[in-house]
Amino acid sequence: MIHTLTMPKWGLSMTEGRIDVWLKQPGDRVEKGEEVLDVETDKLSSSVEAPFSGVLRRVLALSDETLPVGALLGIVVEGEATEEEIDAVIDSFNAGFVSSSAETEASGPSAQKVEIGGRLLRYLELGEGGTPLVLIHGFGGDLNNWLFNQPVLAAERRVIALDLPGHGESGKQLRSGDAEELSLAVLALLDHLRLDRVHLAGHSMGGLVALTVADQAPARVASLTLIASAGLGQEINGDYLQGFADASNRNALKPPLTQLFSDPALVTRQMLEDMLKFKRLEGVDKALQQLNTALFEGGRQKLDLRHRVGRQPSLVIWGSDDAIIPARHAEGLDAQVEILPGQGHMVQLEAAERVNQVMAAFLKSQP
């Protein structure tokens, strides 16, 4: 079996990537899920994982080369194949490949917007079948917080990531800004998509939202995955929350954003500029302040939903070095608990491979 390894598409806006370094050389054995090379975009850099096992037979992109999404990077062969057979696969791939970024964008998945209850809600659907999984981002985030997770998890089932009210490209106006308002928005999206029962996964404040959905509509929640979740204890880094909500320029935003990651080098000027683009949108400042007051006033979490955990099959994932919500909130929960050593708050981005493995195994074991 001759597999083609291609330039991945991370996030809606990615049209091309630059090859940083190959971690495997021609002739090396690669296992499914193993990192093969590092790719950099204008927004981030990450590793490309092999979607299949085999031997890396050809490397077709050089370091520093910039290639469009979908372009051929290498050939991985499972079993036997002659050089001629490999050449034939490369020729036919390249003959059929349209490199224009417009084509890539048109054929790629795109987020949709729907007006529910007078408010715009944006969501992105990938994959099909199975009990669907809904991904809920945290405070100040958006559906792109799942860009390394959603495509992988979508191999097994339909996966929907949404922008909570006040975030991303969803409507910015909040009423009370409490957890109930956010969870009602998630339930309204489930109604709109006619989904009776879903797996829920939430990161940080999104975990609190998932817990609240489970509290309000337990029959609709097949399982809970809580990643660095709020709602499981009192402590939260109030300086981070206030610093993030108040920051209006690059230099003010950098210190709080750096606290999110275990590797501070990930906070590039591009990431800061992208975050400022979100914060400049009309209504965002107010929405963030409302949420901060309603949920975390004075640097304390107001809601404790620990008792909710375990009524559905539950998975809890945390980075041991989380500087926003301490990992010890995972202790004593009636759940499968995975603490990832050395990881920070954005564990699903920084340790995407491990988080994906744990989540996929957990979801697969559900009836």
Next chain:
Amino acid sequence: MARKISYQQAINEALAQEMRRDQSVFIIGQDVSGGTGSPGEQDAWGGVLGVTKGLYPEFPDRVLDAPLSEVGYVGMAVGAATRGMRPVCELMFVDFIGCCLDQLLNQAAKFRYMFGGKTTTPLVVRAMYGAGLRAAAQHSQMLTSMWTHIPGLKVVCPATPYDAKGMLIQAIRDNDPVIFLEHKMLYSLQGEVPEELYTVPFGEANFVREGRDVTLVTYGRMVHIALEAATSLARQGIDCEVLDLRTTSPLDADSILESVEKTGRLVVIDESNPRCSIATDISALVAQQGFSFLRAPIEMVTAPHTPVPFSDALEDLYIPNAAKIEAAVLKIADKRNAA
């Protein structure tokens, strides 16, 4: 933020959304609608290159064609601004500054100061600038430095559709007179622009490319030319940082110095003529406040001290290009080992 629109559409959208939001915003200029007085010919032009097209039908009372008298309609807009309106006045080509200089230099720019802060002049003057359209010496200039020289004016020069929308909204809401400069060669440039309202603050430069070796400071259309040079230099092993000033008044001196402190090398790129220009201004700033950071002389890449030529070949030679920027960078980057 997947939606892409052009620089020109971004400006049009900013105007439309602000006019919907705020009744005091109105547009005045030559041919901003086009056809006033000729039945059936309204909105025939929508601005000389169509930037305000479509606004007249939605706001028939607030898109006003002006007679061919800058001194008259710019003066009227200045007066309206002091009386609570928010005029967006179109000068068409920035080259026409001479026809209304008193209204801006000696009136609008001075009111807040002369009246002890008791009055504000929330005026926006939009104008096209720049060479490249074969429009000759009287319709191609880059007069940023003249505007920047005048205290009391804010001078804005967006390089991208995103900045064009956010900075025009900011300009309209700003309580001081703002000169908003649009490069005609950028009008068709596509970029991601949120559909919602947002503002981009003045005086905050944008690091459009991060790099370690050389700082390229520029603004307006030259941001794209500098990026082109930086991409080519990266292949030669030179890692350039590109800083887009976004506004020349106020000037983000901190970001310039922060970058030069890191790289130790500065090339300033300016499409305007070289004497008393943004390029000399920034060079002076760094020489004075960042001298100890410098590991090589400051380089400037600018147009020559001549009018913009009409000849295609000469106009191409006049405009700073990636090759000239690369040559300037190579000149100072070569000195790395000697430092």
